[in-house]
Amino acid sequence: MPENVSSDTGRIPLSSRQDWCWEWTRSYDPASYSMDLTWALRLRGSLDVGALRDAVAEVTSRHDALRLALVTGTAHPLDDPRPVQRVTGGYVPLDVVGVGASHSSEEAIDRITSLPLDLTGPLVRLTLIRLAPDEHVFVLAFHHMVFDGASRRILMRELTEAYNRRMGAMSTPAPTADFSYVDFARRDNAPDVLASKRLRVADRARVLREHGSAEPLGGTGVALSALTGDYRLIPMTFTTGQVTSIRRSARAARISVYSLLLAALVRSVGEVYGRDRLVGTTIAHGRTEAGSTSAIGLFCAPVEMAFDLGVRDPADFLHHVHGAVRHAANLADLPSGEKASSVLVREGDDAFFRTCLSHLDFRLTGITGLVLDRPDGPIPFHGLDARLWEYPRTFPELIYASAQAARGNAGTLFLDLRMSDGELTGFLCYEAGYHDESSVRAVADLFRRLTVQLPLLTGRLQGA
Structure with a gap:
């Protein structure tokens, strides 16, 4: 397990930052809106899928916020005014899918990018769509409860470094996990901290x-x-x-x-x-x-x-x-x-x-x-032309x-x-x-x- 990341997979309260997002999420009819942040990377060139899968595992195991899932006391999560959360698994898997004969590449991409996250499961979904041997679309979806704008820059930097390290293009060691979101949420809910916040x-x-x-x-x-x-x-x-x-x-x-x-x-x-x-x-x-x-x-x-x-x-x-x-x-x-x-x-x-x-x-x-x-310019994946792809949602x-x-x-x-x-x-x-x-x-x-x-x-x- 990464350094300084809590091994306790029990219940964890929402952080104060997650509190506003949960209020916002519950403001909408669930069939109307999904509080997810989704974007796609178009990767052209000889992609090493195994190296990308390993890079995803490395980065997601280091950041426990990406492995949080809600724990609610109701059958419908949005009926719970204040859920808790828990850490799931050791990393987030990378799903690799192809384009079936009955679908166009545009239809396959639209199906993945338009799929809302299920609040009863993981709050992160990473999918690699294979369009051709030398062309892929990497779709990254995160619920806002565990991700923000600054997280995107951090994730892309660490993900490209982890991939490039496996391709022999970088010799720097992988960074250590020096901050745990789980521990942050617990500190945020300590009795003395809550008492001060009430005032x-x-x-x-x-x-x-x-x-x-x-x-x-x-x-x-x-x-x-x-x-x-x-x-x-x-x-x-x-x-x-x-x-x-x-x-x-x-x-x-x-x-x-x-x-x-x-x-x-x-x-x-x-x-x-x-x-x-x-x-x-x-x-x-x-x-x-x-x-x-x-x-x-x-x-x-x-x-x-x-x-x-x-x-x-x-x-x-x-x-x-x-x-x-x-x-x-x-x-x-x-x-x-x-x-x-x-x-x-x-x-x-x-x-x-x-x-x-x-x-x-x-x-x-x-x-x-x-x-x-x-x-945003080219994303520095070694040997690839990697760019953010603007797609209609x-x-x-x-x-x-x-x-x-x-x-x-x-x-x-x-x-x-x-x-x-x-x-x-x-x-x-x-x-x-x-x-x-x-x-x-x-x-x-x-x-x-x-x-x-x-x-x-x-x-x-x-x-x-």
């Missing part, structure tokens, strides 16, 4: 209530109870020149691009909806323990940030928002379910949607702080498991922006049965204006 949850709930967390943005459907949402998008585009100006402004203000854009969004929502305080959600990386930066598992967590719009000076407001973003990393360990129950009233054992405590949610992809993220219409989950999502405005070819493009998303379209468009228009004007507002900081 911190109570304090955070007070702050969120003071900032109107239980008072949703005014809309046309405050009592929305439909279990399906009518979500609509308002396109957003910032040109290369505008992006350059935004980055220059962020550098001048000594804040991240994310914080700068979030400040413009918060101000826009506050002005249009007449709010002097708001709550927004960000994703905190959550890797705060020593050794966790090289560990696979779910560490990230949605964290609520409290904003005071009474801070009118533009420069002061930018730093107010940036401070809230930075502080979010210190709150990733607070269990979302308990926090939401402290602010709202849980209806029976219904789950809380991940943004139920927030008025707005902002995602920014492809640009971090002051530098651009590197796009189709999902049925989203259906929520309860009215509480539906309301928890409908009241939030979602801004999603992505860097592409030097431009920022994306959309402002809203639920049309809840929000008045004219109000949301007013937010979008004001956000565009404020974002373009920010260079003027922060220009006086250039010499600071």
Whole structure:
């Protein structure tokens, strides 16, 4: 067994990071949505399947998060409001399948990539599809309960190194397991830690209530109870020149691009909806323990940030928002379910949607702080042309498991922006049965204006 990995295969409580994901998973009708992260690698060339299988075994035996399975007390896992988990097996197997005569390669790939994970079994599924002797598709599927975005980078680095070592292309020894997710989850649930968290949850709930967390943005459907949402998008585009100006402004203000854009969004929502305080959600990386930066598992967590719009000076407001973003990393360990129950009233054992405590949610992809993220390029498998393969995935219409989950999502405005070819493009998303379209468009228009004007507002900081 890998070094420092617990040999106890008994019951393990969910970590606080897994808590929010389980709430989110239970927010949906299981036939509607699967909380899995799936991607595919197209491998062209002479693949050594045995070496890949051994590499998979090496990496998955080192990271116990990849071998976790849920243990519930019900026949239907999603009926369990708080399951536990256990470690299964010594490694995750690699399934190798061919394309049958009755299916095309596209049909075979679609069948594998569209297959949701079964919550009663392993939360990881690795499949190699053989299309031809020199062409394969490697499909990797993980439930979000055991995997996050940072895990993907760690997994691909270790998997390629393990394969290349077996192909004689690397001489470095395999890394040791210096961090156990199982032990992390147990430490996270130690009695003294839980007692401290209860006090911190109570304090955070007070702050969120003071900032109107239980008072949703005014809309046309405050009592929305439909279990399906009518979500609509308002396109957003910032040109290369505008992006350059935004980055220059962020550098001048000594804040991240994310914080700068979030400040413009918060101000826009506050002005249009007449709010002097708001709550927004960000994703905190959550890797705060020593050794966790090289560990696979779910560490990230949605964290609520409290904003005071009474801070009118533009420069002061930018730093107010940036401070809230930075502080979010210190709150990733607070269990979302308990926090939401402290602010709202849980209806029976219904789950809380991940943004139920927030008025707005902002995602920014492809640009971090002051530098651009590197796009995904070739994956360095020795002797292979290995690349991420963009494949279409189709999902049925989203259906929520309860009215509480539906309301928890409908009241939030979602801004999603992505860097592409030097431009920022994306959309402002809203639920049309809840929000008045004219109000949301007013937010979008004001956000565009404020974002373009920010260079003027922060220009006086250039010499600071």
